[in-house]
Amino acid sequence: MKLPTFKYIEPKSIRRACHVLEEHGDEGQAIAGGTDLMMAWKNRLKVPEIVVDLASIPHLNHIRYSDKDGLRVGALVTLRRLASNPVVKEKYPALTQAALAVGTPQLQAMGTIGGNLCQDSLCAYYNRSPSSRQMLEPCHKMEGTVCHAVAGSKICWGTYCGDIAPTLLVLQARVTIAKGEGKEVFPLSQLYSADGKRPTSLKPGAIVTEIHVPSPAPRSGAIYLKFRLRRTIDYPLLGVATRLTMDSAGTICEDAAVALTAVERTPLLIKEAANARGKKLTDTVVEALAEAAYKQAHPLHNICGVTPEYRKEMVKVYVMSAITQTVQTVTQAGGAA
């Protein structure tokens, strides 16, 4: 499969990259690892006029940690490097799990944390070769007027399937976004638009440069569980991340967070997790949380593998399992944490 023709530039600064991207609007495309872009290009889903290589920019490759500040990861750090970093392994094992759950070892070695967060949404009616798209009327994501996933829908229902976002959401990550001359820091949830057509809220010329994760609270733990048919390669059919902080006796939940991926147009942070605060994690409490997640999940048949009904049922199973496993990791760490 040949790639479309494009101009290629290697800016030496973030400012220059932002400028070129802003100038070219939708015709410009920033490239980090490139793993999410190459197939879109090969299939002519995206045809950039100019490609701006972020790998040529210095200072986007750091992994820094301090107990006071937490973790700072440059957007161009590859998932493989992130997963194998000793501090990440020790302090944020859920992040290592999520990075190792992405694609294959090769895709982890190429794909970056920033690129993964900005991954485009997926839809079986959109992610197709040009020839197999011919038989379908152009959908919203193709600048058409129909949706093949939800008949009659006036909006695009492309599903957000990133593996890293749910974990970073429960870890309360913030992202630094450079634009023009300046940069701003936002909670990660604000990176997402909930628009299937364009899942991030980044405007042309805006670039994610750094991810900041606060240091883990004492007696806390997190986990990422991924449901897919094969243990490798596949995107998630469902991904669940949870984080819990327990009291010193290990019985009362002091803080809880749950996030889902692959079941909506955006990664979902389940706000009802706050209801578990100050409570014992009894079956009733955990089931109520799982039920809240279940209600907000909206899987469609635009992701191949198993039926949307099955995936929705699995939300409950995975949330409950993730909470149980997170409690175990916290209590196993014991008083040491």
Added chain:
Amino acid sequence: MKRVITLTINGETHELLVKTNETLLDVLRDYLGLVGTKKGCDAGACGACTVIIDGEPVLSCMTLAIRCQNRNIMTIEGLAQNGELHPLQKSAIEHNAVQCGFCTPGWLLSAKVLLDNNPTPTREDVRSSIAGNLCRCTGYQSIEESILAVAEGKVK
């Protein structure tokens, strides 16, 4: 749009005039005749096009050739040294880990990255390392055995 680039492949330097939109896989195969690197799915899923860049396993079908300047690329042609097969290659032959041969260059290089970073892998480590290399002859068992045999020093 073309550009002159310098690629270091298996220790040799090549100066090439390539298009900005060409993949490393096409440059390896079509410009340099290094056809040991296979074009399987050409979509980033099968691992047949795996090469090693700066010690990492990389899919050459998903890599722009122009992004590979000043980087150290190893293809399957660079695995044997001075005419002698690499232990992983010898072991693959001994364990009948090659059937149709299409996935072989890819998993050999994935296995090399594994052993370079972890000389004493468990079976699970071996499985994880080749999780991005599909074998449709379903020869995974013998592939695993052949890699483990090298790690255990049974094939040198």
